[in-house]
Amino acid sequence: MTDAEELRRRTQELLAAHPPATTGRLDFLKARFDAGLAWVHYPEGLGGLGAPRSLQAVVDEELAAADAPDNDPRRIGIGLGMAAPTVLRYGTDEQKARFLRPLWTGEEVWCQLFSEPGAGSDLAALGTRAVRDGDSWVVDGQKVWTSSAHLARWAILIARTDPDAPKHAGITYFICDMTDPGVEVRPLRQITGEAEFNEVFLTGVRIPDAHRLGEVGDGWRVAQTTLMNERVSIGGMRLPREGGMIGPVARTWRERPELRTHDLHQRLLKLWVEAEVSRLTAERLRQQLNAGQPGYEGSGMKLAFARLNQEISGLEVELRGEEGLLYDDWTMRRPELVEFTGRDAGYRYLRSKGNSIEGGTSEVLLNIVAERVLGLPAEPRTDKDVPWKDLAR
16 A cells, blocks of 8 residues: 555655756656656556555655646646546556556647537537548547647547437547647637637548547547546636635735725625635545545536636726726737736636636536436436437537
């Protein structure tokens, strides 16, 4: 059994063999992965030691104290938070060996090809087709709202492989090479002026069957692993007290007493308490993850994340008055990550509008919480058993 002391010893051995001050960043990250100290709860040989997830903090603290480089997790969040758990659970031994190491070191960025113009909230209605051709699949269709597609080497993709089956049953899950012929990425400019999202057009893209995750037609079940991990990674991120969106508002309140009013004070107190409750609930959710896969509670955390971000950013704009209406930079750019706290109040207000859409719309997540967490009766779904090809579109 690997315990905290054993992990400290292994971490010190890593630091002694690969001193951060004299070892290149990528070389250090590769050595860390090979030592099983990347994500300690993963199996041996895949960046882990089969240790409890909770012991990752022991490794991280030792490495931080030594000023060792990290893998820039926010830049590769889709790979770490969504692709890796899915590959680990459903991938073959060859797929795990091929994809997990460069994913974790950040050598290969990942994106997510799920949503479509006609299949956003109702993701199972997707129409991108994958047709078997020998040892390959030929994929045609369009995906949308794809974060990091302009940076990604690989994508997790779901496509329809059986139009005669009901919509949830005729989907298969693939790993798509974003550099292959037929993959076209177009920027999708947002209300913020940036284009962190993209449209992706797939025209005759050939994906080898060796890049299929799970069984043919079982893609919806595989995708649930991705989606549940996505919602935890969005709504359950680790934050210090006054971390996230509440931090800038609290600082402004303390530093600018001339902006204060009684009404704003009451609203700020309410949101500060809710943000702290949400932060502590996220910590409890992460502790539950130590026992296994994420559950549907992550949907509730993602709901709270979206609502709080929008209410807090709206309060910040009001608190700042005319200043809150200013906007620092409308330059069209394609950023590598979203930086909420590094921009002004106007950016936070506009960008937070997307929080109730990305990672599952709030309306869909409310249904999930009602049915899967609270046990309430499901909504009537008249199209659930209808072949996809017969659905009205």
